[in-house]
Amino acid sequence: MADSFVVRKLRDIKHKGDDARSGKLLRKLESKPVNMILKVGFIVQMPEIWHTEKSVYELMCNDSRFEPWLIIVPALDISTMELDDNVGDYYVNECKNGNMIIARKDGKWCDIDLDSFDYVFYQRPYNYYLPEHLQNSQVIAHSRVCYIPYAIEDVKNAGLFEDDFFRNVYLGFHESDDIAELLNSRYPSRTRKRFYSIGNPTQEKAMSINKECGYSKVMWAPRWSTDPVIGGSHFPDYHKQLECFSWGDNKLIIRPHPLMWDNFIRKNIMTEDEKNGVIAGWKEKGITVDDNTSIFDTFNDTDILISDRSSIMSIFIMTGKPIIYCPFGSDFFELFDKTVSGCYTANDWNELESTLRMLLSGEDPLKEKRLGILNELNMKYNHSSEAIVEKIFEDSANNEKKR
Helix, strand or coil: CHHHHHHHHHHHHHHHHHHHHHHHHHHHHHCCCECCCEEEEEEECCHHHCHHHHHHHHHHHCCCCEEEEEEECCCEECCCCEECCCCCCHHHHHCCCCCEEECEECCEECCCCHHHCCEEEECCCCHHHCCHHHCHHHHCCCCEEEECCCCCCCECCCCCCCHHHHCCCCEEEECCHHHHHHHHHHCCCCCCCCEEECCCHHHHHHCCCCCCCCCCEEEEECCCCCCHHHCCCCHHHHHHHHHHCCCCCCEEEECCCCCHHHHHHHCCCCCHHHHHHHHHHHHHCCCEECCCCCHHHHHCCCCEEEEECCCHHHHHHHHCCCEEEECCCCCECHHHHHHHHCCEECCCHHHHHHHHHHHHCCCCCCHHHHHHHHHHHHHHHCCHHHHHHHHHHHHHCCCCECC
């Protein structure tokens, strides 16, 4: 008991010390001069979530007020928790203006002049995916840290907002008022607002997805973690039943979360041989494992989505096409609550099977409700990327310009 008390007190002392350090550095950044042409870095690592920042980056590439750069970091192997020695070619090909920094090559890190950047965007709100010198707790000593959620923030009180990351965010751009209010309350500034309800570019991009529904092509998106606190995964419950379902002329595409297989193997939920056996069984039944880098490419060819609790539901709702939601109990933020209100809910296999058969027959009683949600969200999110770019420039206008 005494040890537990001591540990808690030491943790509280460290927490307060880290908060004080971040507050001091954030206030210092408020008066740091900016370049005449704003130099903005995008620390990029995971191609599957580039769609979140891509439109903001491309707008800046075509705006004479900005000089955007890609800072390309190699992927982290979640099974070993080690970074690859080299980066792939995905982000090299995504660079539109020639401004890029390869952060690691042949096992060696390059020197990056972080002081030269006015703003630096992060893809994910977790520092442990990055080398220490690029974690936002270090970068905050040099540049203004910005964040756009790669995933729509959905479940309350699920550890989604890690102090280690969010205490260091200078500007955060979120999709709903309740999230912005929570973050401004949890991480207050004495001088300015830090978190804005300004929409999410992912929602904006989702408006362009094909909205025609043929009630034939089904996608299942199982989650990577079985932890019910963060939404859980129904993969162990449904993968055999969906494989054995009578698909006839219909089609099933399975898109596991990019971290699912490695996490299941690392947590001893399955072995490598068992994984290979599952995939072989799918192949034998004509079931496709989706390997598109961008989920938008897959959604263009999807009529019905079966999903665990996932931010992709708030993307797919923008198509107006049906979603079958497989829940664990949670308390949701505003946007996800709205999304779920337009979904079919399947609490077990019997409900999932009957709802799937209904939709494949073309019967879709929630269609009009979904279209109403789609129209409401279209009005809110159709200029999110532009709003973020303008907010960055507006913030910079309060700072002295470098000569």
